Amino acid sequence: MSASQRVVVLGAGVLGLSIARELAQSGAQVTVVSAGGVPRTASLRSFSWLNSLSAWPLDYHRLRLRGIAHHRRYAAANAVPWLRFDGSLNWEAGGASASLSGVHAHMLTLEYETRWLKAGEAAALEPALAVAALGDASVLHAPGEGWIDLPAWLAVLEAASVSAGARFVKVEGDASVSTQAGRVNGLRLPDGTLVPADAVVVAAGAATPAVLSPLGAAIPAATNRALLVHARVARPGPKAVLRGPDVAIRTRADGALVLHAEWADDEVRDDGPNRWAVEADVVQDVLARASATLSGCPTLELLDTGIGLRPIPGDHYTVAGAIESVPGVFVAFSHSAATLAPAIAEALAPEVLGQGRDAQLDPFRPSRFSTT
Template identity: 40%
Template sequence: MSARVAVVGGGILGAATAAELARRGATVTLLTERGLCSEASGRTLSWLNSFGRIAPDYHRLRLLGIDRYRRRAADPATREAITFAGGLAWRPPDQHDGLIAAYEHMLDAEYPAEWFDHADVAARVPGVDPTSVPDTGAVYNPTEGWVHVPDLVETLAGEMERAGGEIRTEVGPAAIAHDGDHVTGVRLADGSTIEVDAAVLATGARVPSMLAEAGVRIPDATSVAALVRTEPVETELAAVLNTARVALRPAPDGSLVMDSAAGNAAAVAHPDGSFTVPDDAVTTLLADATRVLAGNPELRVRSHGVGLKPIPGDERPVVGELDDVRGYHVAFTHSGATLGLILGELLAEEILAGTRRDELEPFRPHRFA
């Protein structure tokens, strides 16, 4: 009999893991409190990168993640959702030294990076207004890209169902049940229980509180993040931009998606647990985006979303089986887009083969014990 596995969480981590489990022959149920991609995965810039001063073990994992997206980009089913057109980054003057340090670190790690001046930007990064780049320059990473996560999750969900998996949306809050040392099932909000041999917790910002119910404490630095999406706009931009005031990229339908630290900071929390972003913060974000785009096009808002962004306390992924509860696996990271496909692959192998992949050793939950 094939292994029975429930995956709790319908974002990129949950969908990728469920699809890989189903492909490998498991009996899989993917459970979501609401719809697929209804939380952080639905409002992410989804920059595929290993940019900055990243520790070697984490850097290697991120490179594996990017490699899996390159494979996916060759697949007609997901080709339009994934683009590798490089990434361009610059910082405000008071952070310039940090950008130089990041650039030097990337060169030392043999991660492709180039220092661009205005002429380089004009020649190599279509769609960017070169005059918006500081005179001190910017860092260009030619191997970076982006993924439109909602489209990819939809594809992964379809692959899972065709492989025999089941998707159950709108089930409300679910809890992983165990008998003290082994997973027994997943309890749903209606009181029913799905009996399983293993379960994967991939509920984003809710992971720390759900693990606490199992007696596992992990540091949590979850914050609030907003993402704005425009109406379609004529632009040659294909790269990801991470500028002094705004980060943005194109989407497959011709719109732009963008965020900023200032926009996130402006978010207002409400007593019911919801968040909103003031209109003036959205207007400022659009103006900042207009200034960095060639031709300075007028941008109009189509939609915006705001909510919790899952971030482990040490800003490193928390992935793998709990030491004290067999069959209870977790995936918690703020790099879900970059790591989604590779973590789904590695978790599926560990669950079904009973092995421990070396790539995950530095990131296991027990490091906080």
């Protein structure tokens, strides 16, 4: 397949737009279809912590570092307030627990910079952090990590895609991959219109497994419900990403705070297809716990909440590559897409265009799962 071929990308989140930009800038004729429009994307509900702080296998760690390196290059070339690398501070209840200690030991084997700080040292490094919130915990500092405001990054990706010739189609309802004689021939829109294509990339977030299932591709998912809280604070927020046992906190480019609490995700209620809700007292509890984590316990004013599905592959690792049962169909499905999207896009785009496979994706191809 040549670069001039027609490619449809289903999904306008950070994965879809990153791939669309790579394809369009390579000369492909790209159409991006967003089912339900951009506001439905999980990218707008992402905490967007740029990191590789976990006991990841080496292959996955390297893929994450590739994504972080891309973001670092962009930050170095563009003085933007919505992409920062001021590190992360991480602690757990009851001191340095076995899980964080294990992560630190693993990071040392990977030469990923982390170090233990005492409570006072952490508060000196990050004045917005309350020493009392740490108790007797040791704090794991990862100085090379950061965060990104995805709405701003999505706008950059969309503008770059359009500048390179991509067109955008927003529809209400579910699109489906169309095939003819055993291979892809386009994407079928909800109204029945066929968008012809030589290749289709499915980057539809939580809907990805359902889109691929009719093609005989079984992509297991561990997708869950998620709550993200945005709040205004009258004083400067933390520069570093703060991750404690009760709540995670980062500052947005406009000075507001982004808050996530895993326990609060479990309180999100499913009220029907694409409808989710959470009780007001849960949101207030998130705000209270965030306030207690910050120096001086500042008042936090609720701005808005993001509620919906967090796309997670069944084994928690990226799924990217060709759907072998239907030539011309490709998938990009991932948790931590804020970190991984640039790497996945850079690796996958040449494969979509028939220019060879990137070996870095080999451990993460959909063929690792059984098909029906």
